[in-house]
Amino acid sequence: MINVTPVAAAGACCGCAACREICPVGVVSMNQDRYGYLTASVAEERCIHCLRCVKVCPMKMLVEHKDQEMATS
Ligand code: SF4
Ligand code: SF4
Numbered sequence: 001m002i003n004v005t006p007v008a009a010a011g012a013c014c015g016c017a018a019c020r021e022i023c024p025v026g027v028v029s030m031n032q033d034r035y036g037y038l039t040a041s042v043a044e045e046r047c048i049h050c051l052r053c054v055k056v057c058p059m060k061m062l063v064e065h066k067d068q069e070m071a072t073s
Contacts, residue, residue, distance in 0.1 A: 012060075013039040013061050015040075016058060016059075018053075022056045023053055024050060024052065025047070027042055027043040027044075028040055
């Protein structure tokens with residue numbers, strides 16, 4: 001199983017929302033952090049693992065991971 005996780009906690013998300021716009025099933029949402037910056041989050045349980053968000057992210061902050069291993073796209 002491949003999961004997609006935005007590493008928004010790292011602060012690398014520029015808030016462009018390209019991932020939300022390209023997601024075919026609408027499971028990416030943009031949320032404000034405590035400083036008011038927008039960051040992406042993925043409802044992983046509803047993700048269909050198409051990896052479009054991974055490919056479109058200009059900051060390369062979305063990562064795919066298999067099982068417990070993390071690997072950048
Ligand atoms: S992998 Fe596909 S379905 Fe999952 S969050 Fe990214 S764009 Fe949406
Ligand atoms: S495409 Fe990347 S940089 Fe843009 S909002 Fe999504 S995770 Fe953040």
